[in-house]
Amino acid sequence: MMNQYLETLDIFRGISENPYEYGKSIKEVAGKPVIGYFCTYAPEELIHAAGALPFRILGTTGAIERAESHLQSYCCALVRGGLEDALTGRLGFLDGAVFPHTCDSIQRLSDIWRLNAGFGIHIDAVLPVKLNAPSAHKYMADVLHKAVRDLEHALGKTITEEAIAASVSVYNRMRRSLLSLYSMIDRNPGVMAPDAMYHILRAVMVMEREDAASRLEALVRVLEENAAPAEKSDRKRILLAGGICSHPDICRILHESGADVVSDDLCTGLRYADGLIDETERPVEALAKRNLGRMVCPAKHLSVTARGENLFAEVTRKRVDGVIFLQLKFCDPHAFDYPYLKDRLHRENVASMLLEIDQQPPPEGQLRTRFETFVEML
C-alpha cells in the first residue's frame, strides 16, 4: 500500500511544485492547447470539452519586476505574480486565458493581460454577481453558452453537448474523489502527509483531468483499503479560511506545532472540490446550477450572512477547534469579509487567528512560534 500511496503522492507533489514544466510538456508532447485561468468560477469543464487543458495560474513566488509597471503595488500577489509570469515568458506555453467576472483585480487584470501579455486567445466570461436573483440561473447559463461559442471560435472546434457531458462526468469523478479525501482527513487527519491535500489540489488544477481523476480514484481506493484506523488523539483540529494557499508547507509547520488541518474554506481547497454537477440535466444548465449552489466566495453574493453561515456549518461538521485565516496581502474581497467572519466565530466561542501572507509566507521560525501559541491557546 505504502508504495502506491507514496508514488501517487510524489506525482501530485512534483506537478504542484513545477506546474509550468507540466504545462509545457502537455503543450509540446501532447500538442494540446493550454488555456490559463485564475479563479474557481472559470468554466473549466467547457475548456476541457473543447479539447484544451484548463491550467490554473497561481503566479510566481519570486521577484515581481515587469508587472510593477502595469499594476499598482497594492494588487494581490496572485494577480501581480500571474502577470509577471506572462510578461517574462514563463507562461509562454499558454495559448490564452479565460477571465471570469469576479473580483475587481481579476477584471482589471483581464484588460491589462489582453493588451500586454500577447496570447492569441482571450475570453471574458461575465458571470452574474448576485447568485440568488430570480434571473441568475438563466443569466449564468447564457454566459456559459456564450463561453462555448467563444471557445469554439478561438480554438476552431465544435463543442458538442456530448463532449460537455463527458467533461462533466470527468470533473464529477475528480471532485467525488477529492471530497472522499476530505472525509478521510476528517475521520483521520493522519491518513496522509500533512501537506498532501494541498499539493494534490494544486496539481489537479493543472493536470490532464482524466489522468487526475484516475489517479485520485486509485489513491482513494488505496487509502480506504489500507490506511490504519485513526488513533485517539488530543491534537487540535484546524480549518484554513481565505483565498489561495500557495504554501502547502504551512500545513506541515502547523502539524509540527500540534494541530492538523481538517478542512478549509479556500479557493485552492474545498471551494474547488465542492458541488457535483447534475448529470441528468443538460450539461450547460447543470454547470450553471453548480456555479449558483456551491460554496460562495466573497466576490459573489448570496446574502450578507451566507459566508459566515457556511463557515460555521463546516466548523461544526468537522469539529474544528480553531480557524486560521490565510489573508493574502491586498486581497480586498477577503479582507472585507474577515471582521464579520471573525465575529461570527467569536460569538460561537471558536478561536481564530489571522495570518497575512504575500508571495512568501512569514519565515518558518516566526510561523512556528505563532502556530504553537495559537494551538496552546486552543
Ligand code: SF4
Ligand atoms: S475568492 Fe472568488 S474570485 Fe477570488 S479566486 Fe477565489 S473564487 Fe475566484
Ligand code: SF4
Ligand atoms: S479574490 Fe483576492 S486573491 Fe483572488 S484575485 Fe481577487 S484580490 Fe486576488
